[in-house]
Amino acid sequence: MATVRITFSELGKRFGSRIVLRGLSGELRPHCVVAVTGPNGSGKSTLLNLLAGVMRPSSGTVAYLRGDRPVPRHRWHGLLGVAAPDMAVYEELTALENLRFFARLRGLAHTDGELARLLGQLGLASRDVRRPVATFSSGMKQRVKLAQAVVHEPAVLLLDEPSSNLDEEGHATIAALVARFRGRAALAIATNDPREMAWGDERIHLGN
Amino acid sequence: MSVSTLATEALAVFAKEVRSELRSRVAINAIGLFGLTTLVAVAYQIGPYQIHEQDRPHLLAALLWIIVFFAALSGLQRVFVKEEDAHTAKTLRLAARPLAVWGGKLLFNVVLLAALEALLVPLYSVLMGMHVVGVAPLVVLLAAGCLAMASTATIVAAIIARASGSGTLFAILAVPLMLPLLVMLIAGTRMAMTSPRWGDLLPALQGVGALAGVTVVASVYLFPVIWHD
Numbered sequence: 001m002a003t004v005r006i007t008f009s010e011l012g013k014r015f016g017s018r019i020v021l022r023g024l025s026g027e028l029r030p031h032c033v034v035a036v037t038g039p040n041g042s043g044k045s046t047l048l049n050l051l052a053g054v055m056r057p058s059s060g061t062v063a064y065l066r067g068d069r070p071v072p073r074h075r076w077h078g079l080l081g082v083a084a085p086d087m088a089v090y091e092e093l094t095a096l097e098n099l100r101f102f103a104r105l106r107g108l109a110h111t112d113g114e115l116a117r118l119l120g121q122l123g124l125a126s127r128d129v130r131r132p133v134a135t136f137s138s139g140m141k142q143r144v145k146l147a148q149a150v151v152h153e154p155a156v157l158l159l160d161e162p163s164s165n166l167d168e169e170g171h172a173t174i175a176a177l178v179a180r181f182r183g184r185a186a187l188a189i190a191t192n193d194p195r196e197m198a199w200g201d202e203r204i205h206l207g208n
Numbered sequence: 209m210s211v212s213t214l215a216t217e218a219l220a221v222f223a224k225e226v227r228s229e230l231r232s233r234v235a236i237n238a239i240g241l242f243g244l245t246t247l248v249a250v251a252y253q254i255g256p257y258q259i260h261e262q263d264r265p266h267l268l269a270a271l272l273w274i275i276v277f278f279a280a281l282s283g284l285q286r287v288f289v290k291e292e293d294a295h296t297a298k299t300l301r302l303a304a305r306p307l308a309v310w311g312g313k314l315l316f317n318v319v320l321l322a323a324l325e326a327l328l329v330p331l332y333s334v335l336m337g338m339h340v341v342g343v344a345p346l347v348v349l350l351a352a353g354c355l356a357m358a359s360t361a362t363i364v365a366a367i368i369a370r371a372s373g374s375g376t377l378f379a380i381l382a383v384p385l386m387l388p389l390l391v392m393l394i395a396g397t398r399m400a401m402t403s404p405r406w407g408d409l410l411p412a413l414q415g416v417g418a419l420a421g422v423t424v425v426a427s428v429y430l431f432p433v434i435w436h437d
Contacts, residue, residue: 054301054436074305082302088295090224092231104220105304107213132231148299 035200042207081154221312243279256337
């Protein structure tokens with residue numbers, strides 16, 4: 001199956017009179033991790049939101065292409081995996097119930113064993129997967145968030161500060177995740193962490 | 209668009225709503241306590257003996273639907289408001305198609321409202337001495353009213369979920385939209401208390417059914433626009 005890439009052209013976003021992004025163009029494609037960097041408030045998260053389609057641009061376009069054929073907007077969600085600080089999972093559900101829900105939404109029939117294995121790969125101990133997320137630390141919640149982003153092996157992976165709230169072991173887990181998806185997904189990471197910036201093959205610096 | 213996949217997604221959303229609600233019980237407690245408290249207060253103050261016989265169909269029908277309506281208002285908005293409050297709305301937007309989200313949450317509100325009616329209507333009949341002659345037509349009216357009320361509440365909840373003061377805004381938007389529905393439900397219930405004939409309830413049934421249909425169809429077109437920024 002042809003890989004998916006995202007192209008964006010003259011992308012701009014304003015909130016009232018405040019212009020956050022202007023005239024941004026580029027491409028996300030497999031084998032080329034894009035690191036989006038910039039000071040706080042420079043629009044890193046906004047750019048990822050525009051690329052994910054949860055926010056409409058004030059100007060410019062975002063297109064998903066499979067080969068050379070555009071993917072209709074209503075099909076983007078099946079290709080997309082996103083983890084961001086302003087996203088949460090359901091705290092009244094267990095980690096396993098959360099992942100089962102997000103897998104079912106994407107038409108996946110993973111067994112609980114397979115889902116528990118994925119959570120384990122992201123550093124969640126087996127004794128924790130059946131506990132309500134409300135009892136988790138912020139680092140554990142981040143791992144569940146990452147799991148829901150990758151459970152369906154997305155063709156596009158957008159990570160906003162993926163190592164936030166994670167310890168050194170967690171950071172290594174994210175590094176392994178990036179390495180795993182580098183060759184198969186269009187991957188962008190919004191970050192100010194120098195270690196995460198180092199994962200990028202290309203860099204988009206915002207805020208100047 | 210695969211209909212079966214959309215249905216599967218909607219059922220997944222519905223199952224999640226049920227599981228979440230059984231754990232937190234926020235909407236169940238709000239709706240149940242409001243309904244029961246209001247019912248007990250009305251039954252205690254008015255009861256079955258304080259109303260003249262000729263006024264009973266009118267007053268009992270009106271009081272019943274006032275209790276059900278305001279109990280529903282206290283809890284049906286939560287399906288979307290809680291997603292925004294808990295910051296799970298964006299996660300859900302990215303994972304599911306809009307119509308699957310709408311369908312699952314509508315189904316949840318229908319079930320919640322049906323449970324409320326199943327609890328309140330028999331209790332009300334006993335406590336207020338409401339004698340229903342047309343039971344089968346009333347059941348159909350209750351079901352149609354449940355769908356109409358739930359579908360209106362669901363789309364209004366989606367509209368106001370991101371607003372501050374969403375509780376007040378929900379009431380402000382929902383009440384005028386539901387007023388014609390309430391009028392027809394009260395008229396139909398009054399008729400069911402005095403006549404067993406389906407024909408006598410038909411105008412109310414047709415009106416409530418039409419409102420339910422219009423709201424559902426309008427929601428199918430409106431919700432995807434509301435759901436995405």
